[in-house]
Structures are given as C-alpha cells and as structure tokens.
Amino acid sequence: MEHGKALGMKALMVLPIMWIVMTLIFDVSFWSTTVLGIILIAAAYALGDMMVFPRTSNMMATLADFGLALIVLWIGLAVIGAESTFLPALISAVVIAAGEWFYHKWLVKNNMATIRESRKLSESH
Template identity: 45%
Template sequence: MDESVNHGKAIIIKSLMVLPVVWIILSLFNGVSFWHSTVLGLVLLLLSYFTGDMFILPKMGNASATIGDLILSLIVLWGGLNLFGYSKALGESILTVVVLCAGEYFYHKWLLRTQFRETRNGQY
C-alpha cells in the first residue's frame, strides 16, 4: 500500500459516497432493511477500497479499477441480498452498482490526483 495515501480521509470520502447510495436505493426504494443495507455497504466499502482503490487503481488505472469495482459490487450486493433472503434482488443490485460506479470513476480521479504520488518513471 502507498504510504502517501491518507487512508482515513479516503475511506471517509468513499463512505460518504457508498453508504447513502446503498441506503437510498436499497432501503428507501426497494424495502431492504436498513441494517442489511448498512452491512452490505460496509462490506462493499472495505473490499472495494482495499482491492480496487489501493491495489488495482495505482497499477492499472481508473478504467480497470472502475470495472473491477463494478464486478465486485455486483457480486457483493447481489450475493449479499440473496444471503439475507431478498431472492429477487438483481435489478436493485444492478441499479445500485451503476450509480456507485459512476461515483467511483470520479472518486478514483480524486485519489490519483490528491492521494497517490507519481514516481520518476511515471508510475503511481
């Protein structure tokens, strides 16, 4: 992991993006309990932060990290909702993932610009 990244700030900003989207789309519009959407949001937040934002993003760039986040988000949300008993949750999962990935693209741009330092050979 990159020592130049302020992980506290980065996770707080990501949580301000992920949790409200999950709460609004899943709980408010689709009847998923607030507790279940919060658990799924936190799992997704941590998994996507450490895999997509800290591992894939600096090595492969924004497009790859966003696609990786899309796949991971769909697996976590759809799988998690099914585990919680919401068997008809594919549509809700896809809608949530699309909104999150739009935000992830801009979050990644912010991370690259402010949190990662470019090395002499052009790598992050």
C-alpha cells in the same frame, strides 16, 4: 495514503447511494443495507483502490469496482433473504461505479493514490 480520509470519503459516496436504491426503492432494511455497504466499502477499498487502481487505469479500476459491487451486493442480498437480489445489486453497482470514476480522480488530485508516474503524467491532461 491517508486511509481514514479516503475510506471516509468512499463511505460518504457509497452508503447514501445504497440507502436510496436498496432501502428507499427496494425496501431492504436500513441495517442490512448499511452492513452490506460497509462490507463493500472495505472490499472495494482493499481490492480496487489499493490493488487495481495503482496498477491500471481509472477505467479499469472503475470496471473492477462495478464487478465487485455487483457480486458482493447480489450475494449479500441473497444471503439476507431479500425479495429482489439482482436488480437492486445491478442498479447500485452502476451508480457506485459512476461515483468511483470521480472518487479515483479525487484520490489522485489529493495525492492519496500511489500510481505509476507515467500514468500520473498522462492523466493530468
């Protein structure tokens, strides 16, 4: 897997979502949002894209990404002392999970995901 290209594409998806939701809507600082985004990207890539997605389905990996994003962002917002923690974390996690569905398809299409051969054949239809 070309990690740099995959991480770059993930960052191009996750960071703008977080900047819009957290910074523009919920008034979390740009830098706090960016740091939380980088932490989330690293964790989601390592756990979701490298461990869960290759062993399960796109749906399971997307649900795992949703749960991870919700937890990381909720805790992260509490740690930085944000006024609102759950709602911005929930909205961000939902939108990020929607993007992850397509990101996983992009990984497969570009031969950047190692998945079980039987799954690869069934997902191509």
